[in-house]
Amino acid sequence: MSTTKGYVISPGWESVIGLEVHVQLATRSKIFSGAPIAFGAAPNTQACPVDLGLPGVLPVLNVEAVRMAVKFGLAIGAQINERSVFDRKNYFYPDLPKGYQISQFAQPVVGAGQLAITLEDGAERVIGVTRAHLEEDAGKSIHDAFPGLTGIDLNRAGTALLEVVSEPDLRTPAEAAAYFRRMHSLVRYLRICDGNLAEGSMRCDANVSVRPRGESALGERTEIKNLNSFRFLERAIEFEIERQIELLESGGAVRRETRLFDPDRNETRAMRSKELSDDYRYFPDPDLLPVVITPAFIADVAADLPELPEARRARYRDTLGLTTYDAAWLTDDPEVADYFEAVAAASGDAKLSANWVMGDVSAALNRAELPIGRSPVAPAQLAVLIARLKDDTISSKIAKTVFEALWAGEGDVDTIIEARGLRQVSDTGALETLVRQVVADNPEQVAQFRAGKDKVFGFFVGQLMKATQGKANPKQLNDLLRAALAGD
Amino acid sequence: MSTPDAFAPIAELARGLRARAFSSRELTRYFLDRISRYDGALNSFISVTEARALAQADAADRRLQEGQVTALTGIPIAHKDLFCTAGVATTCGSRMLERFVAPYDATVVARLDAAGAVTLGKTNMDEFAMGSSNENSYFGAVGNPWNPALVPGGSSGGSAAAVAAGLTPVATGTDTGGSIRQPAAFCGLSGIKPTYGRISRYGMVAFASSLDQAGVFGHGVDDLALMLAFMSGFDPRDSTSSEQPDAWLAGAANSPVGVPERAPVIGLPREYFDGLRVGGAALDAARRSLEAAGCQFREIRLPHSAMAIPAYYIIAGAEASTNLSRYDGVRFGHRCENPKNLEDLYRRSRTEGFGMEVKRRILTGTYALSVGYFDAYYVKAQQLRRLIQNDFLAAFAEVDVILTPTAPGVAFPKGDLTDDPIAMYQQDIFTVPASLAGLPALSLPCGFHEGLPLGLQLIGPHFGERALLETGALYQRDTDWHRRHPEGFAA
Numbered sequence: 018m019s020t021t022k023g024y025v026i027s028p029g030w031e032s033v034i035g036l037e038v039h040v041q042l043a044t045r046s047k048i049f050s051g052a053p054i055a056f057g058a059a060p061n062t063q064a065c066p067v068d069l070g071l072p073g074v075l076p077v078l079n080v081e082a083v084r085m086a087v088k089f090g091l092a093i094g095a096q097i098n099e100r101s102v103f104d105r106k107n108y109f110y111p112d113l114p115k116g117y118q119i120s121q122f123a124q125p126v127v128g129a130g131q132l133a134i135t136l137e138d139g140a141e142r143v144i145g146v147t148r149a150h151l152e153e154d155a156g157k158s159i160h161d162a163f164p165g166l167t168g169i170d171l172n173r174a175g176t177a178l179l180e181v182v183s184e185p186d187l188r189t190p191a192e193a194a195a196y197f198r199r200m201h202s203l204v205r206y207l208r209i210c211d212g213n214l215a216e217g218s219m220r221c222d223a224n225v226s227v228r229p230r231g232e233s234a235l236g237e238r239t240e241i242k243n244l245n246s247f248r249f250l251e252r253a254i255e256f257e258i259e260r261q262i263e264l265l266e267s268g269g270a271v272r273r274e275t276r277l278f279d280p281d282r283n284e285t286r287a288m289r290s291k292e293l294s295d296d297y298r299y300f301p302d303p304d305l306l307p308v309v310i311t312p313a314f315i316a317d318v319a320a321d322l323p324e325l326p327e328a329r330r331a332r333y334r335d336t337l338g339l340t341t342y343d344a345a346w347l348t349d350d351p352e353v354a355d356y357f358e359a360v361a362a363a364s365g366d367a368k369l370s371a372n373w374v375m376g377d378v379s380a381a382l383n384r385a386e387l388p389i390g391r392s393p394v395a396p397a398q399l400a401v402l403i404a405r406l407k408d409d410t411i412s413s414k415i416a417k418t419v420f421e422a423l424w425a426g427e428g429d430v431d432t433i434i435e436a437r438g439l440r441q442v443s444d445t446g447a448l449e450t451l452v453r454q455v456v457a458d459n460p461e462q463v464a465q466f467r468a469g470k471d472k473v474f475g476f477f478v479g480q481l482m483k484a485t486q487g488k489a490n491p492k493q494l495n496d497l498l499r500a501a502l503a504g505d
Numbered sequence: 506m507s508t509p510d511a512f513a514p515i516a517e518l519a520r521g522l523r524a525r526a527f528s529s530r531e532l533t534r535y536f537l538d539r540i541s542r543y544d545g546a547l548n549s550f551i552s553v554t555e556a557r558a559l560a561q562a563d564a565a566d567r568r569l570q571e572g573q574v575t576a577l578t579g580i581p582i583a584h585k586d587l588f589c590t591a592g593v594a595t596t597c598g599s600r601m602l603e604r605f606v607a608p609y610d611a612t613v614v615a616r617l618d619a620a621g622a623v624t625l626g627k628t629n630m631d632e633f634a635m636g637s638s639n640e641n642s643y644f645g646a647v648g649n650p651w652n653p654a655l656v657p658g659g660s661s662g663g664s665a666a667a668v669a670a671g672l673t674p675v676a677t678g679t680d681t682g683g684s685i686r687q688p689a690a691f692c693g694l695s696g697i698k699p700t701y702g703r704i705s706r707y708g709m710v711a712f713a714s715s716l717d718q719a720g721v722f723g724h725g726v727d728d729l730a731l732m733l734a735f736m737s738g739f740d741p742r743d744s745t746s747s748e749q750p751d752a753w754l755a756g757a758a759n760s761p762v763g764v765p766e767r768a769p770v771i772g773l774p775r776e777y778f779d780g781l782r783v784g785g786a787a788l789d790a791a792r793r794s795l796e797a798a799g800c801q802f803r804e805i806r807l808p809h810s811a812m813a814i815p816a817y818y819i820i821a822g823a824e825a826s827t828n829l830s831r832y833d834g835v836r837f838g839h840r841c842e843n844p845k846n847l848e849d850l851y852r853r854s855r856t857e858g859f860g861m862e863v864k865r866r867i868l869t870g871t872y873a874l875s876v877g878y879f880d881a882y883y884v885k886a887q888q889l890r891r892l893i894q895n896d897f898l899a900a901f902a903e904v905d906v907i908l909t910p911t912a913p914g915v916a917f918p919k920g921d922l923t924d925d926p927i928a929m930y931q932q933d934i935f936t937v938p939a940s941l942a943g944l945p946a947l948s949l950p951c952g953f954h955e956g957l958p959l960g961l962q963l964i965g966p967h968f969g970e971r972a973l974l975e976t977g978a979l980y981q982r983d984t985d986w987h988r989r990h991p992e993g994f995a996a
Contacts, residue, residue, distance in 0.1 A: 066609055070831040072602065072710040073589045073611060075743050107827050107874070109851055116830020169835065298874035300883060303715035303824055306744055 027266075031230045032258045033238075034187035037222040038200050040179040040210045041154070042085045048153050048177035049076030049119060049305075055172075056216045063172035064156075070114030075304050078103075082177040083308060085209040086126045086151050087318045089179060092207055092325055093146055095130025097315055103151075103305045107298040112156035112169050120180075122299040125150030126308065132183075132203070133327065134195040135345050144196050145184030152178050179209070185224065185235065190254040194247045197221055198349070201247075202326050206351045214245050221250055225257045227265065236261070237271040241278055241285055253278035257285050329354060337367040346375055356389050356396050363400030366407065373399060377420050394423045401430040412491055415439050441490045445497070448489060452497045455480050466502050477502070506531045511539060511671030512990050515580055515728045516761065518674060522569055522579045529569065529579030533562040533623050536581045540625065540672045543994055547648045549657075549666040551586045553626035554593055561623040568621060576731055576758045578621030583676040585664050586627035587634060588614050588719075589708040597710045598632040598642040598660075601832045601839045601858035611708025612740045613677060613719050620735045625673050629663030632860045633829065634684055634712040636660045637932035638922065641862045646919050649691060650991040651957055655916040658688030658932075661722070665692040668722045670994045675723040675732055681713050682817050683912075683936025685720045686948035690911035690960025693950045695977070695987055696722045697729045700968050701943035702747035704733075705740030711828040713821035714745075716940050725987045726977040729947070730757035733970065753971045764982060765975040768799030772904035774807040777935055783914050784959045787952030791961050791980065792908070798979050805900045805907065809892040810938040814930055816893070817937040818866075819873045819886035825863075826870030832858060865926065894942040901966040906976050909935050911948040911960035939964045947973045950986040958989075 046053055050067035067074045090097045102124040105117040127149035133141050156171035181200065187193045201219055204210035211218050226238035241257060244250040256278075261271050276285040301307075324332075326348050333344035348354045353374065361370040378399065382389060402423065406416045411434060422433045434440055455477060456463055466473040477498055481489055506527045509518060521527055527535070537555055544550055558581070565579035584590065587597045589607035596602045610618065618624070631641040639647040639662025647662040649655040650670040657666040661678030665688035668676050678685040680698035689696025697720050704719040711717060721732040734757045739748045773792075778785070792802060834840035834854025841853035859867070873882035900907060913934055922929040939946040944964050951961040965973040981987050 066607075069836060071607065071609075071837065072595070072597070072605065072831070073587075073607065073706075073708040074609075075707050075745075077742060077744050105827050107830060109830065109833060111833075111835045111847065114831060114836065116833060117827050296876045298827070298871065298876075298879075300823060300827075300874055300879070303713075304711075304744065 027262055029230055030227050030258075030262050031232075032188060032190075032225065032227045032254075033185045033235055034190075034193045034254060035185035035224040036183045036187065036193060036196060037224070038181045038183075038197065039220045039222075040089075040181060040200070040204050041218040042082050042177040042179055042209055043211055044079055044081045044085065044177045046079060047175035048079050048082045048151065050175055052175065054176055056213075058172055060159075060168065060170040061172060064174060068114065068171055068175040070116075076119060076302075078305060078308065079177065082151055083126065083310070084318055085177075085207070086149060086179050087310060087315060088207050088209055088322065089149060089181070089204065090127035090130060091315070091319055091322060092203060093130035093132050095146060095149070096128030097310055098124060098126055098128055099310055100124065101126040101150075101308045101310070103302045103308070104299045105302045108295065110155065110158075111167065112158045112171065112174070114156065114171060114174055118153060118155060119302055119305070120152035121150035124307075126310070132196065132199055134192060134199050136195060137191065139341055142186075142192065144186045144192075147182045147184050149179050149181040152180060154178050185226075190251040190258070193223060193254050194251040197250055198247055199326075202349045202351075206323055206326055208323070217245060220245050223250060223254055223257075225254055225261070226271070227258055227261045236265075237273055239271060239273070239285075240275050242275055242288065244278060249278055249280050252280070252283060253285055256283060260285065323351075326351075333367075337361065339367060339371055343371050343375065347371060350389070352389050356392070359396035360399045360403070363397055364403040364407075366403055369403050369406070370400070373403065377417065381420075381424055393426060394420065398423055398430055405430060405434065409441055409490055410434065411439055411441050412487065412489075414487055415441065439488060441488050445493065448485075448493060448497055451481060451484055452494070452501045455484065456498075456501045463502065467504070474498070474502070509535055511536070511674075511994070512724055512988075513674065514725055515576065515674055515723070515731055518580055519574075519576055519578070523574070529562040529565040529623060530559060532579065533558050533581050533625070536625055536673055539670075539994075540667075543670055544667075544672060546653050547650060547666050547670060547672075548645050549629055549647050549663040549670070549672060550583070550626045551596055551598070551629050551642075551644050551663065552594055554624060557593065558623050558625050561618075565621050565623060575620045575735070577617065577735060579623060580621075580675075581623045581625050581673055582617060582732075583625045583628050583664060583667055583673040584614060585630055585661050585676070585678045587630060587679060587710040588627075588677060589710070590614050590624070590627065593627065595627065595710065596644065597634070598630040598644060599858065599860070599863070600643040602710075603643065603839065605837055607708070609708060612705035612742065613736050614708065616735050616738075617677075617732075622735075628661070628667055628676055631660035631662065631684075632863050633710065633825070634660040634679055634681055634717075635825070635862050635866055637683070637687055637929050638917075638919070639663065639666075639688070640919060640923055641860055643860060648919075649916045650994060651693065651916065654918055655957070656691070656919050658691035658912070658916065660684040660688075662688050664722050665689055665694055665696070668692070668694055668724070669991060671990065675721055675728050677732075677736070678720055678722055679709060679712075680718055680720050680936075680940065681716045681821060682940045683933040685722065686936045686946060686960070686962060687912045687932055689722055689948040690950070690962075691916040691958065693958030693986070693989060693991070694722050695725055695729055695947070695949050695981075696720065697733065697947045697970070697973070698940070698945065699733060699737065699970055700747070700945040702745055703945070703968070703970070704736050705738075705743040705746045707740055707742040711824075713824040714828060715824060716817075716821055718940075725981055726947070726949075726974045727761045730754070730762050730970075730974050734758035747968070749968060751968065751970070757974075762974045762978040764798075764979045765972070768801070768979070769905035769972060769976050770801045770803060770903070771795060771976070772803055772805035772900050772907040774805050774810065774900070774907060774909060776807055776810050777909035781910055781913065783954045784910050784952070787954070787959045788908075788910060788961055791951045791984075794983050795908075795976075795980060798983055800976070800979070802908075803904055805904060807893075807896045807900060807907075807938065809889060809896050812889050813893055813938040813941055814934055816886040816889035817933070817941055818869065818930060819882050820890065820941070822866045822870030823873045823883050823886075824870070826867045826874065829859075829863070829867055834858070862926070890941045893938050897938070897942045897944060897964070897966075905965075905972050906969070907964040909962045909964065911935060911962040915954050915957035915959060935962060943967065945970045945973055947977055949977055949980060950989070951984070952986055953989075958986075
């Protein structure tokens with residue numbers, strides 16, 4: 018039996034998963050019109066006649082979207098197709114204004130590439146990307162705003178999407194989640210997507226099938242639509258694999274169908290059957306010319322590529338000396354990595370900087386539900402804090418107090434230390450007097466310690482910290498105490 | 506005020522305006538009066554925008570006073586009712602868009618407005634430009650000024666009839682498979698479909714996007730060239746519009762076309778003359794006239810043109826079937842009463858909103874794009890299109906322009922072909938090949954058959970409007986068919 022996070026798959030079965038990730042590109046205007054894109058605007062205020070599909074209007078390709086697609090393609094080592102074609106995908110739905118979606122079918126802009134994922138145990142796997150193509154998003158149907166009616170909001174209609182289709186290379190729900198996460202990280206590095214899952218900036222469809230272990234032919238698959246969180250993706254696939262295995266083991270058959278995940282009930286439900294496969298009647302959109310991408314354009318985009326997460330991870334490991342785990346953790350979100358690097362550069366201590374960013378900073382941000390870009394503690398201040406820790410001005414315990422004060426906006430590190438009198442007591446003379454006092458006041462404990470009861474040492478440390486309000490330099494205190502207890 | 510000539514070329518009307526023989530308001534009023542007097546019998550206008558026209562005329566008069574004029578300042582024109590006009594209904598001849606008012610102007614409309622032209626109204630047409638007789642209009646059939654019991658041709662039948670009857674000096678049209686050239690021939694007018702991409706399609710309600718092209722009707726090639734000078738040119742809002750500038754065409758705004766420096770070599774494709782039932786004598790006479798003017802004629806072959814009609818109806822239908830998907834009753838256009846559910850909303854809105862011919866083309870187009878038929882129909886039709894294009898490219902290696910009949914016959918009685926769509930589609934047999942190849946083509950009046958106008962078609966190479974118009978000028982210098990007007994529409 019193989020087990021991942023309490024999820025158990027029958028030993029005789031293997032699951033096969035492929036993902037289609039829809040990445041909403043961070044273009045300033047829509048893919049085929051000049052209308053702006055802003056999440057949360059009043060319904061139908063971000064749609065121009067082109068987005069509304071009014072008679073006589075024509076799409077004009079936003080080159081920025083092509084640039085972003087090429088950027089993505091280069092980052093996954095993919096073939097950039099010199100010529101790609103926009104097609105019409107025809108179907109009727111009220112939030113699809115033209116009755117067709119402009120997409121790319123036979124000739125996508127990005128060809129085959131690959132994305133490496135890191136598993137929990139630190140192992141790497143390379144997942145094949147089949148293709149990535151540009152398309153426009155549809156609007157939104159709102160079913161709960163008006164009783165008995167459906168509202169249509171076309172603000173999102175025409176937003177640029179990059180649909181990234183993976184090979185069926187993923188084998189477990191955890192791998193699928195790791196792939197989605199890595200994709201999420203990559204697109205933010207490339208600054209082609211804001212990565213906001215809650216606002217739908219990235220959505221994922223999972224194709225899931227199971228087959229007897231050792232079998233090479235694929236089983237019949239189902240498609241789980243519209244997953245927009247890593248956790249839901251993993252849970253939905255877990256459920257779907259178990260459902261399919263149960264079905265097959267009880268003599269049933271998996272039907273090709275589209276399913277939706279219900280996170281409240283933790284199950285997938287059939288949405289519509291694909292037995293009568295939809296006929297989208299794809300054909301080249303006569304309103305748009307084929308997209309021709311020149312080597313010069315590609316070179317220009319390549320020159321603009323940032324350091325990619327993989328390179329950054331390697332650098333953290335090899336140059337900064339961080340562990341593989343810490344390097345992966347810190348590089349996942351480019352803003353976190355930028356923050357970390359600013360702290361490390363200013364403090365000169367990568368390891369301590371990593372501990373702080375992964376520990377107190379991350380915990381405080383989580384509690385406050387803030388992105389790191391809006392952290393009340395600036396990297397420079399954190400670096401000063403780390404410096405004060407290293408020069409023994411404060412102890413690590415006190416450092417946490419200073420961090421909390423920094424977070425609360427009580428001023429800069431040194432001001433806080435002075436104002437609150439948190440400077441570590443490192444004056445040997447003063448400490449020595451205190452130690453002598455405490456030793457003299459507790460003869461019973463001294464006797465116990467000398468009799469070999471080492472634990473009593475902690476009692477003395479506690480007494481001294483209490484007396485100094487935690488400000489004693491712990492190392493110095495230990496040395497003085499040991500000397501005093503040893504009987505001078 | 507001296508009385509203008511309803512059939513005068515634009516340049517003559519412009520001279521009248523500048524000489525204060527009449528003001529633009531008087532000229533506009535004159536044509537509006539003619540519309541109210543004569544259009545009852547013709548039905549060539551869907552809407553007449555009188556107040557707007559007079560306001561535009563007043564603005565033009567002010568510019569005439571100030572001397573800030575273009576060749577079109579104060580000249581009345583009319584638009585086929587598929588060019589979107591901000592604030593004025595654009596029906597496309599359909600119940601579906603009966604009450605549709607666009608919030609924007611088509612680029613063609615904006616450019617002509619900016620030039621100072623005065624829009625009299627919007628002309629009748631076959632619904633969504635689908636038809637060859639103008640009988641497919643929700644707003645009723647149009648009468649041919651030469652005999653109102655006959656059709657004016659289509660789909661730009663309203664524009665053709667209005668110009669032929671002297672209700673407007675010129676009118677815009679669109680041509681997808683012959684919708685300017687065939688009605689021009691039926692109504693005794695000059696009409697041009699420019700090269701695909703010459704004029705922006707922005708704001709033109711789409712029928713078949715890879716074929717649709719705006720053009721113009723007038724009484725002679727000078728007016729066509731003058732109008733094109735203002736209508737043409739790259740438009741950032743249409744990705745398929747050409748960025749290729751044409752200094753000659755731009756110059757046509759201010760000078761008559763003129764004859765070619767060197768008399769052109771004219772190709773006669775045998776396939777277009779075999780089996781021609783009417784008009785052969787007129788075409789022979791046209792040939793003799795052009796030969797006398799120094800032109801050389803050469804027989805050429807365009808063997809794949811014979812397959813143009815089926816290829817055209819597959820491609821145009823396929824594109825139309827998806828172009829017209831947006832008319833679903835959800836956001837604009839006709840919506841059925843009390844839909845039971847979404848399916849019912851779609852079904853009834855579209856059933857009620859579209860006429861029979863539009864439905865026929867949506868159905869055949871949908872079929873041609875469907876899984877299992879796509880390769881056999883759409884892909885094949887595209888291959889044919891390429892072959893037809895190659896035929897033309899080969900021919901233009903040898904000749905400057907190609908001369909053919911415009912239509913297989915003359916205007917026919919209303920109702921004659923309405924039950925026989927295949928026969929109706931044959932109306933486009935000579936015009937469709939140039940459409941598929943994206944070539945510019947011009948129809949000129951070249952005589953009469955039993956009292957009804959005949960047209961000849963000149964086809965040129967891509968962006969070869971100059972060769973076409975200059976050859977046309979040579980022909981019209983030596984003939985006067987373009988100065989013949991139907992009786993009964995006197996001033």
